[in-house]
Amino acid sequence: EVQLVESGGGLVKPGGSLRLSCAASGFTFDGYTINWVRQAPGKGLEWVSSISGISRYIYYADSLKGRFTISRDNAKNSLFLQMNSLSAEDTAVYFCVRARRGYQHYFDFWGQGTLVTVSS
Amino acid sequence: QSALTQPASVSGSPGQSITISCSGTSSDVGGYNLVSWFQQHPGRAPKIIIYDVTNRPSGVSNRFSGSKSGNMASLTISGLQAEDEADYYCSSYTTTSTVVFGGGTKLTVL
Numbered sequence: 001e002v003q004l005v006e007s008g009g010g011l012v013k014p015g016g017s018l019r020l021s022c023a024a025s026g027f028t029f030d031g032y033t034i035n036w037v038r039q040a041p042g043k044g045l046e047w048v049s050s051i052s053g054i055s056r057y058i059y060y061a062d063s064l065k066g067r068f069t070i071s072r073d074n075a076k077n078s079l080f081l082q083m084n085s086l087s088a089e090d091t092a093v094y095f096c097v098r099a100r101r102g103y104q105h106y107f108d109f110w111g112q113g114t115l116v117t118v119s120s
Numbered sequence: 121q122s123a124l125t126q127p128a129s130v131s132g133s134p135g136q137s138i139t140i141s142c143s144g145t146s147s148d149v150g151g152y153n154l155v156s157w158f159q160q161h162p163g164r165a166p167k168i169i170i171y172d173v174t175n176r177p178s179g180v181s182n183r184f185s186g187s188k189s190g191n192m193a194s195l196t197i198s199g200l201q202a203e204d205e206a207d208y209y210c211s212s213y214t215t216t217s218t219v220v221f222g223g224g225t226k227l228t229v230l
Contacts, residue, residue: 035219037221044123044209044221044222044223044224045158045160045166045209045211045221045224046221047211047218047219047220047221050218050219057217059216059217059218060218061121061218062121062218063121095165095166100171103171103172104152104154104213105152105154105155105156105171105172105211105212105213105219106156106168106171106172107156107158107166107168107211108168108177110165110166110167111165112165113165
């Protein structure tokens with residue numbers, strides 16, 4: 001059974017940093033592109049970043065302005081999102097999302113998300 | 121990377137059909153046949169219901185169908201059921217290898 005379990009969310013002050021993790025199981029992790037997608041409270045979905053199976057291809061949403069860094073450790077079946085210079089606008093549930101292999105845009109499995117709250 | 125445009129809300133009665141539109145540009149919706157649709161119930165993670173414009177994942181009801189014309193994609197739900205009440209999001213791959221979502225549409229089953 002495919003599972004994606006996010007962790008690392010919590011309360012952080014404006015200007016602070018946070019590192020999110022996503023633990024994957026039930027599939028061959030290094031064969032899949034994984035994405036981060038976020039959702040502010042009561043708002044819509046926003047794509048954040050993606051990283052290919054062996055980290056060759058990495059992309060970010062323009063709105064992040066270089067503040068976030070995605071990475072993965074295939075030996076530990078884990079995905080990470082390092083978030084710096086956080087502001088209230090970054091408050092959201094962050095989902096770890098798998099893209100089905102062989103498809104450019106087929107988000108087939110989503111984690112349950114981890115909540116990041118940026119507030120003083 | 122402007123968000124795709126969806127109506128904020130749509131509604132329909134049980135048994136009826138509704139269509140949700142998703143408007144983009146030639147750099148996203150119009151540029152590829154890579155539009156997806158997601159259903160999200162309150163407090164739950166989104167679930168994919170359409171990929172590559174028209175394809176349904178295994179297990180998704182055939183009451184859900186997708187289409188595209190130019191820079192506009194659409195999701196049609198036929199034979200509305202109470203359980204269809206949810207938020208619906210479109211998304212598209214873009215020419216810069218990123219992904220853009222629509223703002224979401226709240227479906228109310230009357």
